[in-house]
Amino acid sequence: MAFVRYRALPQGEVTVEEFRAWLAQFDTNRDGRISKEELQNALRSLDVWFAWWKARRGVRAADANRDGRVDGDDEVGRLFAYAQRNLHVKITQLGYY
Numbered sequence: 065m066a067f068v069r070y071r072a073l074p075q076g077e078v079t080v081e082e083f084r085a086w087l088a089q090f091d092t093n094r095d096g097r098i099s100k101e102e103l104q105n106a107l108r109s110l111d112v113w114f115a116w117w118k119a120r121r122g123v124r125a126a127d128a129n130r131d132g133r134v135d136g137d138d139e140v141g142r143l144f145a146y147a148q149r150n151l152h153v154k155i156t157q158l159g160y161y
């Protein structure tokens with residue numbers, strides 16, 4: 065795998081738009097969905113411990129239609145909420161849709 069330097073999440077509070085833009089860079093196959101492996105890379109870039117395990121839990125928490133991918137406003141919103149609860153990502157507002 066190529067060594068890629070990812071853009072970091074903004075410091076402090078993050079809006080859902082910033083979160084989505086940050087997440088999009090990990091969509092390496094550009095299908096507009098975030099797989100467990102892609103989320104794992106995202107978490108690794110945050111120096112999150114147990115990234116593979118949290119990626120699996122995060123996709124499970126967010127994947128409303130159970131297709132194994134995080135896609136669409138609803139699922140990204142759910143992943144955002146998961147990140148807030150479990151990854152200590154600060155969210156500016158909760159009424160995001």
Ligand SMILES: [Ca+2]
Nearest residue numbers: 127131133134
């Ligand atoms: Ca899905």
